[in-house]
Amino acid sequence: MKPGPSQPDPWLLEASGMHTSPAELMEARILIEPMIANLIVRNGTSADFLRMEECCTRGENAVSMPEFEVWDGALHQAIADATHNTFIKQVFQLMNRVREQGDWGALKMRSLTPERRRAYEQEHRALVNALKDRDEDRARGLIMEHLVRIRHNLLGY
Numbered sequence: 608m609k610p611g612p613s614q615p616d617p618w619l620l621e622a623s624g625m626h627t628s629p630a631e632l633m634e635a636r637i638l639i640e641p642m643i644a645n646l647i648v649r650n651g652t653s654a655d656f657l658r659m660e661e662c663c664t665r666g667e668n669a670v671s672m673p674e675f676e677v678w679d680g681a682l683h684q685a686i687a688d689a690t691h692n693t694f695i696k697q698v699f700q701l702m703n704r705v706r707e708q709g710d711w712g713a714l715k716m717r718s719l720t721p722e723r724r725r726a727y728e729q730e731h732r733a734l735v736n737a738l739k740d741r742d743e744d745r746a747r748g749l750i751m752e753h754l755v756r757i758r759h760n761l762l763g764y
Contacts, residue, residue, distance in 0.1 A: 641748075730753045732748050
């Protein structure tokens with residue numbers, strides 16, 4: 608039986624049990640995420656971009672940091688979904704599971720100030736706009752800047 612939306616892929620469930628450090632996750636994200644801009648520019652639909660905008664709006668309107676984190680994860684998944692590539696979508700599901708691990712959450716809560724949250728929200732909006740404009744180079748640069756800032760805020764380098 609093929610996993611559906613309510614049935615997570617068994618591979619993801621098994622892999623999510625592996626411990627991945629925040630540093631390992633950031634290394635992977637910096638390598639992978641900028642490269643998917645090409646697929647989104649080519650394959651993204653108006654519905655994909657509307658979903659990204661919805662995630663941005665809900666993140667901006669979140670009243671708590673945990674609620675913001677939910678919408679931040681949803682935005683990253685919406686971005687992956689816009690590639691229309693099943694493998695990449697599963698990789699992002701796995702990344703979101705790792706982000707739910709205790710180490711990541713503890714670092715994020717210690718590092719996420721209201722000022723940083725606002726900066727992340729602005730970066731998310733700029734990225735979604737670049738993707739909607741189908742500006743691959745700008746989107747790739749914005750993703751890299753965002754991830755480097757997150758790595759610095761979480762890990763200090």
